[in-house]
Amino acid sequence: MQTEIDRCRTLVQTCFDGVLSSQGQSPVELGMRYALNGGKRLRALLVVESAALHGIDPKQSVWSAAAIEAMHAYSLVHDDLPCMDDDDLRRGQPTVHKKWDEATAVLVGDALQTLSFELLSRVEAAPSSQIRIDLISSLARASGARGMVLGQAQDIAAETAETPLDLNEITELQANKTGALIEWSAAAGAVLGKADPLPLTQYARALGLAFQIHDDVLDVIGDADKTGKAVGKDRDAGKATFVSLLGLEAAQKRAEDLVNEACEAISPYGNRAETLRDIARFVISRET
Secondary structure, eight states: OHHHHHHHHHHHHHHHHHHHTTOOOSHHHHHHHHHHSOSOOHHHHHHHHHHHTTTOOHHHHHHHHHHHHHHHHHHHHHHTSTTTTOOSEETTEEOHHHHSOHHHHHHHHHHHHHHHHHHHHSGGGOSOHHHHHHHHHHHHHHHSTTTHHHHHHHHHHHHTOSSOOOHHHHHHHHIIIIIHHHHHHHHHHHHHTTOOOHHHHHHHHHHHHHHHHHHHHHHHHOOHHHHSSOOSHHHHHTOOOHHHHHOHHHHHHHHHHHHHHHHHHTGGGGGGGHHHHHHHHHHTTOOO
């Protein structure tokens, strides 16, 4: 699994280095490169592996992989702002607004978001203009007011709600905030291969929820030196999480069940999808 992650990380970083090589040294340009550095590259790996199932070469799928990582990086830069989650640490480094300032962080996030669509618009991403349009429009939906942005808004509203969220509400919130981009990542391979995305979509829905549950687990039992960000914030803020609603052991069991669901969803692909199954297992064993 680590070998696959490292290979994908190198592939994506090489793509970013090439695309951003002509950029200057303004705070926004430096901030973009800073925000894109590091990370698990889980979403990128989902793109590359789902595309490989449909015969798409990594030299092509890397453009979609880089696009989703740019979109994810934008979401983190904005999420870390004082008006949102107010975090000082991300991936073991000062957040963008701490290294520069809040205005720069907003602009860095804006630039990263538009970069994701620029990458998908390139002919290298897909020879077919219709496929490129499908990728762009689906990412716009996944990241916008019916997807990730909606989840962010639901998360902010929950902080001042009179009553904590219940299990159904927090499941919906996280399906939008975290799950939407994970779902896009897995389905991208089917879009590139002109195939039915349903098995990969079902896989990704279960995977995305397992991912978030494990994030909540790490907020309780994780090590900040390993996670690269503050832990215990949700607990200290009294936020409703899967752990606070289910208890630690039940939350961990729910994540395991979801991983099994994810693995079962891609059974039509047989042994060819073993790396995707490894990704699902990795999601609930990671320390970061």
